[in-house]
Amino acid sequence: MVDKEQDFNELLDGIILAEENLNLEGYEEGLEVGRAQGVQEGYQLGYAQGLQLGKELAEIYAVVVAQQTQAHTEKVQRALQQLRKSIDDFPRDNNPEADIIGTVESIRNQYKRVRVLTAGKVGKFAKKVEDSGSSSVTGDKGKDLSF
Template sequence: MSSLPTESDLDNLLHLENMFLTYGYEDGVEAGRSEGLIEGYVLGTRKAFEILQEIGFYDGVTKMWLKMGGKRLNERSIRHLTALSELIASFPTENQLNTEMLELLEKIRAKYKAIMAILKVGNNQKFKRETESTKMAY
């Protein structure tokens, strides 16, 4: 003989939809957290690569001008190039949670533009992001 359903069994049946909704919500939150971590990691890695690629470009051009144009450059140009080189060297290469890094990047960009104007180079030595050009830029 089977026993009669108890009141709690009937309550469970009546609240079955709410139980599944709660379970689904909890599973969704956990899946979202997991996927968000992966997506954030991938996006952060990609953005860090883009920023350091730009910094590397500025560093390479600065070193090239200091090395190749040393005797042809006036003291003002050398002073600005050296200051830019110091700004680039101070750029953090480890993970930091501050906004000073973005401010420093803006200072580096502005200093680079000013130096290119002083050297009268124009847009010949402008950093081109991968989305701007599919060709290699020098």
């Protein structure tokens, strides 16, 4: 008769805790679905920003490589070589320890320095392309591709 009382108590506990158990199951299911959606959204956002960043770095790299074939002062050549090395050393894998934002800012600052050292002659072609693209009929500025 003791077994029947335990079964009956467990049955009552199940009835009383049914709402709590259903809430817990719903929470766990929602958490799983949310994580899956978050992973997909994060992937899409990261992919889009990665493409934009890759394009920016490729444009800078192309200018640097082209300018290294030109005659410049030793100071400018060193700055170009340092900028090229920074882009070459940019992380190309998914390393959570890498400071991508800091590295990008450093590359942008180095590029600005090269432009200042050459009185704006380096990268002048890329600047013309940006200026002509932004003077559209609507007058819209280009998208901000920075982080």
